[in-house]
Amino acid sequence: MQTLPPARWSPAFARRTRGASGELAAILALASGSDLITFAGGFPDPETFPVAILAELTTCLLAEDAAVALQYSPTPGLPGLRDALAGRLADTDGRRPADAELMVTSGNIDALGLLAKALLDAGDSVAVEAPTYLGAIDAFRGFEADVRGVPVDDGGIDVAALERLCRAGSTPKLVYTIPDHQNPTGITMSAERRAALVDACRRHGVLIIEDVAYRDLTFTDERPPTLWSLGPDIVVQAGTTSKTFFPGVRLGWAAGPAEVIAQMVLAKQNSDQCAGAFGQRLLEEYLRGGHMDTQLRASNALYARRCHRILASLGVHMPAGISWTRPHGGFFAWLTGPDRLDTTALAARARDAGVAFVPGRPFYPHGGGANQLRLAFSLATEDDIDEGIRRLGALITSALEN
Numbered sequence: 001m002q003t004l005p006p007a008r009w010s011p012a013f014a015r016r017t018r019g020a021s022g023e024l025a026a027i028l029a030l031a032s033g034s035d036l037i038t039f040a041g042g043f044p045d046p047e048t049f050p051v052a053i054l055a056e057l058t059t060c061l062l063a064e065d066a067a068v069a070l071q072y073s074p075t076p077g078l079p080g081l082r083d084a085l086a087g088r089l090a091d092t093d094g095r096r097p098a099d100a101e102l103m104v105t106s107g108n109i110d111a112l113g114l115l116a117k118a119l120l121d122a123g124d125s126v127a128v129e130a131p132t133y134l135g136a137i138d139a140f141r142g143f144e145a146d147v148r149g150v151p152v153d154d155g156g157i158d159v160a161a162l163e164r165l166c167r168a169g170s171t172p173k174l175v176y177t178i179p180d181h182q183n184p185t186g187i188t189m190s191a192e193r194r195a196a197l198v199d200a201c202r203r204h205g206v207l208i209i210e211d212v213a214y215r216d217l218t219f220t221d222e223r224p225p226t227l228w229s230l231g232p233d234i235v236v237q238a239g240t241t242s243k244t245f246f247p248g249v250r251l252g253w254a255a256g257p258a259e260v261i262a263q264m265v266l267a268k269q270n271s272d273q274c275a276g277a278f279g280q281r282l283l284e285e286y287l288r289g290g291h292m293d294t295q296l297r298a299s300n301a302l303y304a305r306r307c308h309r310i311l312a313s314l315g316v317h318m319p320a321g322i323s324w325t326r327p328h329g330g331f332f333a334w335l336t337g338p339d340r341l342d343t344t345a346l347a348a349r350a351r352d353a354g355v356a357f358v359p360g361r362p363f364y365p366h367g368g369g370a371n372q373l374r375l376a377f378s379l380a381t382e383d384d385i386d387e388g389i390r391r392l393g394a395l396i397t398s399a400l401e402n
């Protein structure tokens with residue numbers, strides 16, 4: 001076999017990419033291992049994909065609107081989809097964004113990248129929940145930001161800790177938060193905490209990025225107000241249809257102060273220029289046909305069953321000393337063990353036993369989480385959940401005994 005020459009190009013890599021961990025790509029790869037019971041990736045179940053309706057809409061679009069659907073789109077998005085998204089925000093958030101306050105993005109991660117590109121100079125500080133979505137940590141670090149963790153408790157981000165950071169002279173430029181069914185903890189921020197966060201950030205002049213990736217995936221009727229509806233002058237809401245519609249079209253939105261949205265549109269002009277028009281037209285027709293709410297009802301019933309099952313299974317199979325969150329929506333539960341539990345080592349043993357999860361460490365910007373792990377319940381069947389948690393319980397019990 002031919003041997004490869006030694007690596008020559010790494011010295012040429014840009015400084016901002018050298019620390020990139022690749023952990024996200026590893027998780028995506030783990031989630032697709034066919035012989036595994038996977039609690040790893042935050043993937044929607046393909047059972048929720050609206051295949052028949054998409055087939056119908058596709059035929060219609062190709063017959064009647066190919067010139068738009070197959071063409072480039074304006075950078076802020078097609079006017080029809082922006083109108084449909086604005087109408088939906090009026091219904092769900094009680095506020096309709098003005099035209100200049102809304103843009104279509106190529107998924108949520110695109111919105112985070114555009115915000116970083118538009119707002120962050122090297123060394124600027126960004127506060128994130130600790131733990132948080134590791135794709136967001138990567139997105140901000142990709143623009144050489146100094147990412148700082150702020151603790152979370154059962155009510156969401158610790159606003160008092162954030163204020164202490166500001167008072168100590170380390171006011172961040174941005175605060176990134178996932179208020180609903182957070183990734184990775186499953187925790188939802190209380191209404192009081194939301195008001196306090198908006199108030200604190202307004203006083204300190206900090207822009208909030210509100211990631212609502214899991215907001216619509218709720219198992220209860222409780223819907224605390226969005227941060228954007230409380231502070232449209234200081235909040236950019238980044239939404240996605242990846243978990244609700246399907247991720248194959250990579251679509252999302254950003255709603256925020258017109259000045260910030262305009263700068264994000266500029267930033268998009270020299271990245272992918274526009275989200276794909278075909279997906280945009282599909283989503284617009286889907287929303288206008290009233291299909292999203294039907295899909296959400298079915299998806300939420302499925303994910304609620306799985307959530308209930310994993311919580312019940314954890315109760316049966318976890319040894320003493322292990323605690324976990326009890327989400328009311330979204331895809332994730334978060335486990336915490338005693339300090340001596342090493343979840344990175346456990347992940348390798350679990351993999352050998354045919355179970356995948358994500359250990360806690362990568363969700364923290366500066367250490368922590370070594371005794372924690374994330375379980376996604378969105379993709380495993382109920383029988384697999386029982387079997388996977390049984391195996392995991394046995395591995396944790398044996399790890400704690402040794």
Ligand SMILES: Cc1ncc(COP(=O)(O)O)c(C=O)c1O
Nearest residue numbers: 042107108109133183213240242
């Ligand atoms: C909190 C959060 N935000 C954003 C994303 C990515 O969304 P998108 O597929 O729209 O880029 C994810 C996906 O895992 C997520 O968990």
